Amino acid sequence: MPSFIKRYIHELIADDLKDIDAVFINGPRQVGKSTLVEAFGEQYKQVTYITFDDITMRAAEIASPGATFNGVKEGLVILDEIQHVPASFLALKLKIDEARRKKEKLKFLLTGSADIMLFPQLSQALVGRVYVRTLYPFSAGEIFEIKGNFIEKMFTSTKGIPANFSEFNFPSVISKATFPKLSLDVKNKTQWCQSYISTLLERDIKNLADIDKIELLPQLLSIMAGRIGGLLNEADLAGVVKASQPTLKRYRALLDGVFLTCLLPPWFKNLEKRLVKSPKIYFNDTMLLCHILGVFPGEVKKKRPDIYGFLVENFVLSELKKQLSLMNDGKIFHFRTSDQKEIDFIIEKRNGSLLAIEVKASETVRPDDFKHIRFLQNNLKEKFSKGIVLYSGKRTVEFGENLLAIPIPALWQI
Numbered sequence: 077m078p079s080f081i082k083r084y085i086h087e088l089i090a091d092d093l094k095d096i097d098a099v100f101i102n103g104p105r106q107v108g109k110s111t112l113v114e115a116f117g118e119q120y121k122q123v124t125y126i127t128f129d130d131i132t133m134r135a136a137e138i139a140s141p142g143a144t145f146n147g148v149k150e151g152l153v154i155l156d157e158i159q160h161v162p163a164s165f166l167a168l169k170l171k172i173d174e175a176r177r178k179k180e181k182l183k184f185l186l187t188g189s190a191d192i193m194l195f196p197q198l199s200q201a202l203v204g205r206v207y208v209r210t211l212y213p214f215s216a217g218e219i220f221e222i223k224g225n226f227i228e229k230m231f232t233s234t235k236g237i238p239a240n241f242s243e244f245n246f247p248s249v250i251s252k253a254t255f256p257k258l259s260l261d262v263k264n265k266t267q268w269c270q271s272y273i274s275t276l277l278e279r280d281i282k283n284l285a286d287i288d289k290i291e292l293l294p295q296l297l298s299i300m301a302g303r304i305g306g307l308l309n310e311a312d313l314a315g316v317v318k319a320s321q322p323t324l325k326r327y328r329a330l331l332d333g334v335f336l337t338c339l340l341p342p343w344f345k346n347l348e349k350r351l352v353k354s355p356k357i358y359f360n361d362t363m364l365l366c367h368i369l370g371v372f373p374g375e376v377k378k379k380r381p382d383i384y385g386f387l388v389e390n391f392v393l394s395e396l397k398k399q400l401s402l403m404n405d406g407k408i409f410h411f412r413t414s415d416q417k418e419i420d421f422i423i424e425k426r427n428g429s430l431l432a433i434e435v436k437a438s439e440t441v442r443p444d445d446f447k448h449i450r451f452l453q454n455n456l457k458e459k460f461s462k463g464i465v466l467y468s469g470k471r472t473v474e475f476g477e478n479l480l481a482i483p484i485p486a487l488w489q490i
Contacts, residue, residue, distance in 0.1 A: 081218050081256070083112055084402055085211055089185075090116070092207045097172045098184035100158075100198070103211035104335035104360065105189040105280065106272065108256045112211060113154045113185045120183075122151030128160040142167030150181045159188040160283065162195055169201040190284055194333045213361055215398040216253040216488035226487045227399050227406060227423060230431050230462050234480060237472055237490060241483035244468045246384075247373035250391055254363040269367035273297070273336070281330050289327075292317050296327055300337055300357050301368040305386045305420075307354040307412075308339060335360050340393065343409030343422040343430075345456075352412040362391040385437040388484070389420060392435045392466055395487045396421060417448045429461045436467040441481040449479065 085101075092099045093116075101109050110127070117123040126144050128134045137144045141164040145153050158164070168184070175182040184206075192198055192208055199208075217224060229237070252259050255272075262268045277293045287293075295317050314324035331337040339355035359365040366373050369383065377384045393408075400406050405426055411419040421433040432449045449463035465481045473481040 081214055081260075082221075083108065083211070084215070084218060084223060085209060086112065086115065088402060089209060090119075092209070093183050093185075096205065096207050097176070097182075098168070098186060098202060098206040100186040100188065100192060100202075100206050100208045101211055102188045102190065102192050102208065104213065104255070105276065106255050106257060107211050107213055107335075109187040109189070109211055110156055111256075113156065113187055116152060116185060117154070120152040123154065124148050124151065125154045125156070127156035129157045134160050137161045137164055142171060146171055148182065152183050152185060154185045154187075156187050157189060158186045158198075159190040159195065162197060165195070165198045165201040169205065172202075172205050189280065189334065191333045191335065194284065194329075210401050212394070212398045212401060213255045214253050214259055216249055216395060217399075219252045219259070220488055222488055224488070224490045225399055225402065226490060227396065227403065227431070229490055230464060231425065231429065234462070237480075237482070237486070239472050240470050241472070241485045241489060243470060244484045246377065246388060246391070250362045250366070250373055250387075253391075253395070254361055258363060265363070266367065269364055273364065273368070276334050276336060280334055284333065285326075285330055287327065287330070289319065289323070292319055292323075292327060293331070296324070297331060297336065297368060300328075300331070301359065301365055303357050304359065304365065304383070305389050306357055307352065308357055309354070336364070338397075340408065340410050340421075343411050343424065350414040352414060356410050358390050358393050360394060360397075362387060362394060365390055385435075388437040388468070389435045392433075392484065392487065393421065396423070396433075399487075411448075411452065417451055419448050419452065428459045430456070430459060431461055432463045434463075434465045435484075436465055438467060439469040441465050441467050441469070441473065441475070443475060445481075446475050446479050450476075453478070 089099055101113065103109055124145065126133055128137060133144060138161055145155065258265060258268055281293065282290060299313065299316055310325055311321055314321045317324065332339060336359065338358050338360050340358055341355050342351065342353050344351040344353060371380050376387060396408055400408060406423055409422045411422050419432050420435045422430055424430040432452050434445060434449060436445060445465050446463060453460045453463055462478045462480065466484050467481055468484060470483055475481060
């Protein structure tokens with residue numbers, strides 16, 4: 077493994093800064109945001125770096141919003157962990173507008189360890205002034221230094237796809253395609269994961285919201301991990317953790333907000349069958365998910381075959397989301413009908429064309445594994461681009477027009 081991992085989002089952000097005044101990079105804590113933005117300092121003669129993880133800087137900014145950056149006239153201003161000072165968003169808008177009027181050569185890079193959706197005041201204040209990018213943990217492509225994009229390849233042409241791929245080594249890949257420290261440095265991965273989750277639950281979430289039942293968060297996290305890949309039922313979850321439904325919804329949104337969990341929305345169009353409109357539960361990082369479930373990646377296939385398939389599915393989703401974060405077109409959904417027709421992932425572009433992706437942890441694929449994908453293909457006609465079953469075997473096999481079984485390592489090997 078290389079000692080330095082190039083983040084593929086770097087080039088996108090560099091282009092963004094040529095196009096707009098500010099870029100907001102959100103993503104999980106410890107994912108490398110600070111390292112990423114500091115690398116941009118080499119491109120500017122003057123760089124002002126302010127981190128609001130620093131209690132003194134945070135206090136100064138809270139006391140007088142804009143005080144820490146209003147005096148800067150040129151260069152790059154990096155405001156790290158800006159979620160700690162939400163009252164400063166309006167001050168930032170005024171500063172950007174002032175720089176525009178005075179034609180000052182000033183750019184802003186903002187980072188935050190909480191989803192921008194938790195801060196509507198930020199998006200409202202900076203509409204038309206900021207692009208938002210999400211930095212995830214290492215992708216497998218970054219780790220193995222292969223800059224391909226499986227999604228784009230599947231939308232364009234399948235010509236040139238290798239007939240054979242290397243073996244899918246689940247424990248090896250998920251232990252590398254994860255948080256930088258966990259991937260490169262840490263030996264005691266169990267302790268790191270425990271410390272990371274504790275910090276999020278006991279400090280970060282508490283700083284984001286005034287919650288009076290923080291002890292519910294670990295329980296809720298554990299229950300959601302046990303329902304990975306299942307439909308979200310907030311009424312049922314509320315009953316299990318003995319909380320009101322509004323409290324449950326708020327707490328669950330906070331877990332999403334700090335990038336621990338994520339909900340996959342349903343895809344629905346006017347098909348002949350009634351479609352299920354509940355989201356599905358996943359986690360952004362499969363190593364953390366294994367820790368919460370109390371399983372070791374190298375042992376789960378043999379000792380917990382009942383959850384192995386769901387972990388593989390979660391890993392595939394995380395890799396697809398990382399690739400989508402490098403694209404300006406494409407959203408991911410799940411598909412399910414009331415009569416149990418189900419496809420794990422649907423990726424749809426703005427023009428309506430889509431990929432249907434099913435995930436199988438086994439090393440074999442049968443024609444029957446495509447039956448729900450064929451249902452969608454028959455209904456969508458020309459909007460249907462390709463149907464893919466990602467599986468743990470080694471060979472690429474065609475199962476019909478635009479229907480392919482492809483080994484999971486193709487996600488980062490093409």
